[in-house]
Amino acid sequence: MPLRIGLFGGTFDPPHVGHLVTAVNVRHALELDLVILMVANVPWQKIDDRRITDAEHRHAMVAAAVADVPGLAAGRHEIDHGGPSYTADTLATLAQDNPGATLFTIVGDDAAAGFETWERYEEVAERSTLVVVDRPGEPVTLPDQFRWERVEVPRLDVSSTDLRRRFRDGRPADFLITDPVLAVIESFQLYRNAQ
Ligand code: ATP
């Protein structure tokens, strides 16, 4: 049977419950076999803003986050590929590795709003169905030329940016990040000097 695979890309610096709740709910709603949380190697749209945590550490956190969750996986294709991370390339790799698979690209509202700034976004839209999930803020509408749909997930006002601030200020991250991820953060002493 050909697989139904969701590609959920991100920086995951760090991964949090908003990512996990999104992934499991989209998987359920669209009857996906697998949702891959794909760790961006060099998130090219973010590199000017701040120091990004090492990709291997971000991957270790995502791997810990999904370890006990059926149907979720941590992806390292973009890290192994090296260089900037483009979803169009990742979809091509997934299509090659999984002949006949139906691919979905999962994005939050904020990411969907910038879709047309993505490298070769037409190719992304050709290779996959875009799945847009709610994030607090304005819901976006994508042009009809793209195959896209909205999936309702619990709207959680949690972001990696807020979490990095919490680590910096010494405020709790408990229940916003799962315990296995907190253990990885502890073990590599991440976010000690978070920006
Ligand atoms: P940052 O604040 O550093 O940008 P982030 O929390 O937005 O981090 P990203 O790694 O940038 O996390 O996001 C990866 C994907 O997850 C994007 O498509 C984003 O829209 C989505 N996402 C992030 N947080 C949530 C959330 N709370 N609910 C739904 N989707 C989310």
Ligand code: MG
């Ligand atoms: Mg973001």
